[in-house]
Amino acid sequence: MKHKLIIFFSFLISITGISQEIRQNFSLQEAINFGLKNNRNIKNADLNILAAEQEVWITTAQGLPQINGAVDYSINIKSPFNTADLEPGSPLLFLFPKHNVTPSVTLTQLLFDGGYIVGLQSNKVFLEISQNAKEKTQNQIETSIVSAYSNALLTKESLVITKNNISVLKNNLDETTKIFENGLTEEEDVEQLQLTLSSLEINLKNLETLHEISKGYLKVLLGLDSNDTIELTDSLESLVIDNVSLELISNEYPVSNNVDYKIAVNDVTSKGLEYKLEKSEQLPKLNAFVTSNYLGYSDHFSTYFKKEQEWLFTSAGGVSLTVPIFSSFGGRAKRQKAKIEWDIAQNNLIETENQLEVDFKNAKNEYSLAIDTYANKQKNLTLAEKIERKNTIKYKEGIASSFDLRQAQVQLYTIQQEYLQSIIDVINKKATLTNLLNIEK
Numbered sequence: 001m002k003h004k005l006i007i008f009f010s011f012l013i014s015i016t017g018i019s020q021e022i023r024q025n026f027s028l029q030e031a032i033n034f035g036l037k038n039n040r041n042i043k044n045a046d047l048n049i050l051a052a053e054q055e056v057w058i059t060t061a062q063g064l065p066q067i068n069g070a071v072d073y074s075i076n077i078k079s080p081f082n083t084a085d086l087e088p089g090s091p092l093l094f095l096f097p098k099h100n101v102t103p104s105v106t107l108t109q110l111l112f113d114g115g116y117i118v119g120l121q122s123n124k125v126f127l128e129i130s131q132n133a134k135e136k137t138q139n140q141i142e143t144s145i146v147s148a149y150s151n152a153l154l155t156k157e158s159l160v161i162t163k164n165n166i167s168v169l170k171n172n173l174d175e176t177t178k179i180f181e182n183g184l185t186e187e188e189d190v191e192q193l194q195l196t197l198s199s200l201e202i203n204l205k206n207l208e209t210l211h212e213i214s215k216g217y218l219k220v221l222l223g224l225d226s227n228d229t230i231e232l233t234d235s236l237e238s239l240v241i242d243n244v245s246l247e248l249i250s251n252e253y254p255v256s257n258n259v260d261y262k263i264a265v266n267d268v269t270s271k272g273l274e275y276k277l278e279k280s281e282q283l284p285k286l287n288a289f290v291t292s293n294y295l296g297y298s299d300h301f302s303t304y305f306k307k308e309q310e311w312l313f314t315s316a317g318g319v320s321l322t323v324p325i326f327s328s329f330g331g332r333a334k335r336q337k338a339k340i341e342w343d344i345a346q347n348n349l350i351e352t353e354n355q356l357e358v359d360f361k362n363a364k365n366e367y368s369l370a371i372d373t374y375a376n377k378q379k380n381l382t383l384a385e386k387i388e389r390k391n392t393i394k395y396k397e398g399i400a401s402s403f404d405l406r407q408a409q410v411q412l413y414t415i416q417q418e419y420l421q422s423i424i425d426v427i428n429k430k431a432t433l434t435n436l437l438n439i440e441k
Contacts, residue, residue, distance in 0.1 A: 025231045028149050028239060031222060035145045036138055038223030045134035052130035056123040063110045072102040099301045104293030111288055114280025122273045129266045136259045139435040146431040148218040150424045153236050155211035161416050162204045169197050189402035196406050240423045243430045244371055249364050255356050257438040264352040271345040275338040281331055282324060290317040363436050367429040374422040384415040
């Protein structure tokens with residue numbers, strides 16, 4: 001029986017372990033969609049919007065009826081006379097009771113306050129600020145995901161190419177070593193190939209480390225656990241085809257779409273409302289109130305819990321008018337300061353608009369250059385592969401030296417990496433441009 005229980009619990013633990021292991025495949029677009037839902041910075045941005053919505057209600061509630069209850073209790077530790085000597089019903093017992101309890105309820109209502117009106121106008125802007133902050137966070141996270149995903153693919157493709165280069169080089173080295181052992185070539189030919197192979201093997205180890213680091217960074221951006229396993233289903237070749245868009249360069253897009261421009265507009269609006277708020281402080285404030293309370297007095301605290309305890313009921317209502325008269329020019333200074341900050345925000349908006357116009361042109365130029373560079377590197381790769389093949393044939397035929405072969409191989413390896421990097425540049429430059437223009441991907 002014990003043996004069966006051990007088998008059962010071992011099976012249960014293994015099933016649990018398997019269920020906790022997460023393996024997911026992601027294309028670039030799937031990674032972006034997943035990250036926009038699960039990235040922790042974006043989740044915090046959503047929480048900030050919820051907090052802003054609550055702040056809006058806090059401001060709104062200040063102008064709605066407020067009801068407060070209170071219970072005041074006092075005890076006369078020392079009376080000016082001995083209450084025991086007084087006759088029942090004496091007014092002095094009311095004026096100087098041993099114990100005094102006053103429960104009350106007060107209703108207050110704001111009737112007019114210029115600051116409250118401005119506060120209501122600010123609610124929409126306050127919420128827009130949080131929403132634009134989330135939009136900016138989304139853009140930054142999306143750009144980071146594109147960069148991390150493409151870098152992970154870069155190291156992955158580099159690993160495949162490097163392993164293939166090592167395999168080819170090892171075959172050449174084996175052949176050259178046998179020729180050297182037969183005395184038909186010089187030792188330097190073997191050493192040149194060994195030198196190249198050693199460099200490739202070190203580079204391979206470095207790429208393996210970089211690949212794991214890049215995937216780890218991508219998992220952080222996607223909001224995944226570091227122990228989760230992810231596989232990237234896109235290839236650099238497919239992504240570069242999807243990310244070449246000449247329309248993106250030729251079309252014109254309004255600056256107002258950019259999230260930094262929206263944030264600058266929010267700043268102008270909020271600073272204008274702050275100036276309006278300071279001006280409203282010159283207006284009077286009017287509040288109304290209604291209060292009701294019971295008054296109970298007694299020589300013994302315990303009598304408050306008995307039916308025979310007498311309670312006196314009172315109720316009152318009224319209004320409170322506050323009119324600012326003179327603040328030693330402090331209010332004037334606050335208004336001037338708010339006006340200056342509003343002017344600064346308007347200048348910043350103009351500066352942001354002008355800077356974005358320049359950024360748009362630069363981003364388009366860099367994207368266009370990245371596309372041209374990719375086409376150039378593609379041609380160069382074809383040429384480098386052709387040169388390397390020719391030099392390999394010449395070397396085997398004894399026409400080219402080992403130095404010439406190594407030079408052709410190193411040139412090929414360099415251009416292979418430049419070609420992959422040109423693909424990454426196309427992908428990343430497009431992501432930068434689309435996020436700057438703030439258009440649908």
